[in-house]
Amino acid sequence: MIEYQEATKIFGSGDESVTAVSDVSFEIEKGSLVTFLGPSGCGKTTLLRLTNRLLNLTRGKIFVDGNDIMSEDPVRLRQSMGYAIQQVGLFPNKTIHGNIATVPKLLGWEKDRIDERVDELLKMLRLDPETFRDRYPVELSGGQQQRIGVARCLAADPAILLMDEPFGAIDPINREVIQDEFLRIQNKLKKTIAFVTHDLQEAIKMGDKIAIFKEGRLVQYDPPEVLLTQPKDDYIADFVGADRALKVLGILRAEDAMNTDERYVLKSTAGTAEARECLGDRDVDHCVVVKDDKPYGYITGEILKEAKEGELRDVAASYPVLLDAKTTLRDVLSQMLMNDMEMLTVADEDGKYAGVITFRDIQRELLEGFREPENEGG
Amino acid sequence: MTALIQFFRDNTDTIWRLTYEHVWIVSLAVCLATVIGVSIGIAITRDEKMANRVINAANVLMTIPSIALFGIMLPILSVIGHGLGKVPAVTALVLYSQLPIIRNTYTAIKNVPPELIEAGKGLGMSNLRRLREVEIPLAIPVIIAGLRTAAVMNIGIAAIAAYIGSGGLGEFIQQGISRVYNEMIVAGALLVSLLAIFVDIAMALVERLVTPKGTALEKKMK
Numbered sequence: 197m198i199e200y201q202e203a204t205k206i207f208g209s210g211d212e213s214v215t216a217v218s219d220v221s222f223e224i225e226k227g228s229l230v231t232f233l234g235p236s237g238c239g240k241t242t243l244l245r246l247t248n249r250l251l252n253l254t255r256g257k258i259f260v261d262g263n264d265i266m267s268e269d270p271v272r273l274r275q276s277m278g279y280a281i282q283q284v285g286l287f288p289n290k291t292i293h294g295n296i297a298t299v300p301k302l303l304g305w306e307k308d309r310i311d312e313r314v315d316e317l318l319k320m321l322r323l324d325p326e327t328f329r330d331r332y333p334v335e336l337s338g339g340q341q342q343r344i345g346v347a348r349c350l351a352a353d354p355a356i357l358l359m360d361e362p363f364g365a366i367d368p369i370n371r372e373v374i375q376d377e378f379l380r381i382q383n384k385l386k387k388t389i390a391f392v393t394h395d396l397q398e399a400i401k402m403g404d405k406i407a408i409f410k411e412g413r414l415v416q417y418d419p420p421e422v423l424l425t426q427p428k429d430d431y432i433a434d435f436v437g438a439d440r441a442l443k444v445l446g447i448l449r450a451e452d453a454m455n456t457d458e459r460y461v462l463k464s465t466a467g468t469a470e471a472r473e474c475l476g477d478r479d480v481d482h483c484v485v486v487k488d489d490k491p492y493g494y495i496t497g498e499i500l501k502e503a504k505e506g507e508l509r510d511v512a513a514s515y516p517v518l519l520d521a522k523t524t525l526r527d528v529l530s531q532m533l534m535n536d537m538e539m540l541t542v543a544d545e546d547g548k549y550a551g552v553i554t555f556r557d558i559q560r561e562l563l564e565g566f567r568e569p570e571n572e573g574g
Numbered sequence: 575m576t577a578l579i580q581f582f583r584d585n586t587d588t589i590w591r592l593t594y595e596h597v598w599i600v601s602l603a604v605c606l607a608t609v610i611g612v613s614i615g616i617a618i619t620r621d622e623k624m625a626n627r628v629i630n631a632a633n634v635l636m637t638i639p640s641i642a643l644f645g646i647m648l649p650i651l652s653v654i655g656h657g658l659g660k661v662p663a664v665t666a667l668v669l670y671s672q673l674p675i676i677r678n679t680y681t682a683i684k685n686v687p688p689e690l691i692e693a694g695k696g697l698g699m700s701n702l703r704r705l706r707e708v709e710i711p712l713a714i715p716v717i718i719a720g721l722r723t724a725a726v727m728n729i730g731i732a733a734i735a736a737y738i739g740s741g742g743l744g745e746f747i748q749q750g751i752s753r754v755y756n757e758m759i760v761a762g763a764l765l766v767s768l769l770a771i772f773v774d775i776a777m778a779l780v781e782r783l784v785t786p787k788g789t790a791l792e793k794k795m796k
Contacts, residue, residue, distance in 0.1 A: 250696060275698030285693030289711040289786035298697050332788035334795055348697070358696075 198224040202256035205242050216242040218412040227386040231393055231403035239412040240392045244358050248274045275302055278349030282361035284341050286333035292344055293329045299352040317347040339370040357389045408432055421447050425565035445526040450519050453561035454542045454551030460484050464492050464509035471508055472500050484541050484552055485512040491541045491549045518543050521550055525558050581757040596742035600728045603667030611672050615679025625680055632673040640731045644738045663740030671724035678720025682713030715785045722777035729770045
């Protein structure tokens with residue numbers, strides 16, 4: 197856990213002083229990834245560098261796992277946290293092994309343990325140890341170097357990682373890949389991470405919470421969906437953009453919006469006559485036809501009108517695509533538009549029917565987020 | 575020409591002795607100068623203003639003609655009874671070496687990319703550790719290049735130091751001139767030149783050997 201208490205950093209003194217970070221107080225919970233977001237010069241990098249004492253606080257306090265960082269030896273403190281920067285900064289005179297082993301060596305690990313750890317990290321980042329261990333940084337592509345940068349910062353298995361635009365120097369396609377990989381690793385390792393970025397997309401995608409800064413002050417500290425749906429002021433609303441509704445769709449998932457109401461379900465063995473009756477009774481315009489708990493197809497009034505009498509499994513239209521519960525609403529919407537379908541069905545991990553989802557469901561879910569939170573007790 | 579060859583034949587022992595003496599003086603001077611110059615060069619990387627002053631001072635030192643420097647040092651070193659001979663010679667060589675060594679060390683360390691310093695610091699390397707593992711390994715080819723310049727220059731200046739009785743190959747030139755013995759002058763000049771060329775080549779080799787493999791690859795790929 198990292199705790200900032202009125203953290204303040206002033207560079208210079210007197211008339212020429214510049215306040216880079218001003219009375220910032222918040223907490224990064226254990227095991228969560230918080231992105232520091234804001235335009236350049238907003239103090240996000242300064243705050244990160246204050247955390248491992250590459251800079252020293254002017255005022256205020258920072259606690260890491262309950263300990264005041266100012267009472268610790270800066271070199272020891274830094275060894276206890278992972279650190280990765282945009283320019284990567286791999287040592288060109290050291291092999292990949294040597295680079296990753298930097299902190300374990302500082303901590304005096306034994307050679308065997310270091311070798312094992314280096315290979316383990318290379319595998320974790322999907323780089324073949326045999327191929328890469330003894331190469332030099334210059335022999336690697338930009339994306340590979342960034343991965344080694346991440347491996348180096350994870351090397352001694354620190355509980356806390358400080359990352360300053362760690363994926364900033366690679367092309368957008370590779371960045372997506374490495375972001376996904378990093379999230380996969382983070383899901384397993386559950387590190388406490390402070391992650392600086394100026395890229396809103398990245399902040400939304402990576403952050404459990406986002407801390408937005410403006411001129412050295414913390415303006416809002418909330419989970420991405422809250423930040424997008426309930427920006428505190430115009431500055432943040434501007435920052436997250438006019439298309440923020442679409443950005444929220446990128447965070448919300450099919451399981452959040454789907455309708456699990458039984459009214460939409462019919463068995464594949466039911467007859468067409470029964471189905472017609474059901475549509476009317478239940479006041480729905482379509483139903484999912486389920487066979488062995490799995491979505492089989494769908495029926496609408498249109499389909500039934502033209503269908504011959506019989507069992508539904510013979511008349512139901514099949515879905516062009518089945519959605520996974522974890523699909524983002526953005527992708528769901530995209531599927532609806534592409535397939536000219538107003539409703540789709542969601543299946544769980546085992547392929548079993550989980551719910552239906554319509555345009556209206558997506559909109560309802562979205563609006564729910566945008567609605568002002570009701571005043572408590574008022 | 576035959577007279578020259580004859581001279582070499584007749585004076586083999588003296589030639590070896592003087593060459594040995596020459597190399598010895600220059601080596602001692604370069605070793606001392608390295609310790610002093612590299613330390614100063616590293617120290618001044620922490621202080622921009624100081625760096626300017628030190629490099630300017632070394633520059634001024636370099637502009638003093640060697641004969642004049644020997645003259646200046648004579649009364650000073652006479653106090654400890656070494657106004658002439660090897661002590662003032664080595665001292666002068668050490669002083670002359672300062673500029674190339676300090677300047678190269680300073681520039682090389684300053685040229686280490688800032689992100690490497692940032693990464694080293696951020697990962698928890700102490701200043702000394704970072705110097706040893708990152709800055710010096712990356713700077714060493716350029717530092718060696720400074721030593722190379724200093725060594726080659728010193729071989730020439732050491733020849734002049736024969737006039738204050740330091741010995742070395744300069745003795746042939748100095749005595750040859752006073753005895754109007756042409757073969758002796760030419761032999762001295764030839765040997766000093768050959769020594770300089772040899773040392774230059776040797777140091778170039780050292781330069782290549784100490785370049786870390788990673789940085790060598792970096793240069794090749796550019």
